[in-house]
Amino acid sequence: MNTVEAVVTREMDRTPSGVSVALKRTWQLRMGVFGLVLVLGLVGAAIFAPWVATHDPLEQDILARLQPPSFLAGGDASHLLGTDQLGRDLFSRIIHGARISLMVGLAAVLVSMTIGVVLGLIAGYFGGKIDALIDFAANAMLAFPFILLAMTLVIVMGASMENIILALGLSNWPIFTRVTRIETKKLREQEFIQAAIAQGLSHLRIISRHILSNLAAPILVIATVEIARAIIRETFLSFLGLGIQPPTPSWGLMLAEGRDYMLTLWWLSTLPGMAIFLAALGINLVGDALRDLLDPRMRQS
């Protein structure tokens, strides 16, 4: 084979053919659908928890404690995923746990998104000293080990669900500020914004009508991914005993309780962790699909 041929074949090897690109697109589509199914499952479990669950998640039955799942040897059909150390039905607790996780995830992101976007808009739109100040604050926050900050806030404010939401929300706003600030700066230079300023429209109107509407897509994509991260972080705080308090069914708390039985009853820590994983996976997949849909430029990479 001569050199030219080698270069050509190499080039063909490297450039994805139309077929493989199409396959990739279908694969992405399938993953998006899979993610949607997981998210619908999560939301469905959260909304319809009392009807989906087979037992009261708090009801204890000491005689039937630490039962294996029904699909394992010694399992009982009345407890689909078995029971925990107090004889509570694991399946029902996981279903009700979806409620806690989703609520904390959504509320925490709402807090950080609101703070982050407002600060990012102010910084990006007005520039100058206020911009430098906000950028500096965001950088300082990012240098603070996140998990320690959230733990400190929970300790300072006390471990209740509202405070966990606040702690997770207050420590994560710089993510939103960074993107909003940079995008606002770019938009500010665009002609239609310059025209709006020249028309004498108020700053508030320009920001809310012209800038924010152009930022909705990227912010939505980040928010989706951040919900998954907030869910994981809540479960970790609860795992450490600094989050949701017993007997409320939080996945992290259940995992921590199950860890004591790690040597023999592996499913007690495996199943709640699986719930966290599937919830986060579903949300991330939907986030990816949203990015593809909302920003066609991202499709190539």
Add this chain to the structure above:
Amino acid sequence: MRTYIAYKLMHALGVALVISVVSFFLLFYTADPAGMLLPETADAADIAEFQKELGLDRPLVVQYADWLGRIVLQGDFGMSWVAKVPASELIGVSLWPTIKLALAAQLIATALAIPLGLLSAVKRYSLIDNVTTFIVLVGQAMPLFWLGIMLMIIFGVWLKWLPTSGSETWVHLILPAVTLASFTLPLNMRLVRSGMLEVLSQDYVRTARAKGVLERRVLLKHAFRNAAIPLVTVTGVQFGALLGGAVVTETVFAWPGLGRLAVESIQVGDFPVVQGVVLVLSAFTILANLAADIGSAWIDPRIRFD
């Protein structure tokens, strides 16, 4: 370049100062050492005496200046309220295990991310590319502490290949390091892949190929060297996240590092130790960011003039 470094240094110092203020006031404003450390039978006089002993009767600003001065000048973080030894001693003992864990994890993550990212960029849409995409997806959704527990169950309890806790030998390091590596691997891998994809479409790569340079040499020397710049930057920038992951990992594996020290101190309300750890971890993060800033400006002069 000198102006750039000076500017970044000032910035880093400012951030460090803000963090010291925040961590001091956040904890001291709400902490109640008397309620924590004195027996419940203590009366008002006991409490007043105790607070005087700790210097808590002085104005907060004075306490802050005193506290910061001791840290900066003497490396003195105050006495641990629970262990009754200098907090710096506890922190000093925990420092090395955390550094060891973080380095091992970063090493594993980088060692996997570079070949996988490279291959998936070169053979786009191939099996290896799909595997890489899959690892990224799973890695981002996996709670670290759950992964740690699963690894313990599989490799420690079932297969009995590896110890699940302890830190005496390097064998003990394997599971925690792999767990922590899974935290940074997805991002690193994605960076190498997208960096390579971008560079491979550049003219100078085409020129190298047209000259008949060996493909391996084109990929490693011409393409990867340039694609590695974002990897260097991000490794520095995400160092704080890596330390946060270390906190999680250490707690799960009972690894005797700074993270576990912080978690345990938070749980018993040992504030001087918590503050010390927060400051040390933040200092590491700031230094890593600084190194990344200066490093990438050195590699890529365009950054300096931004």
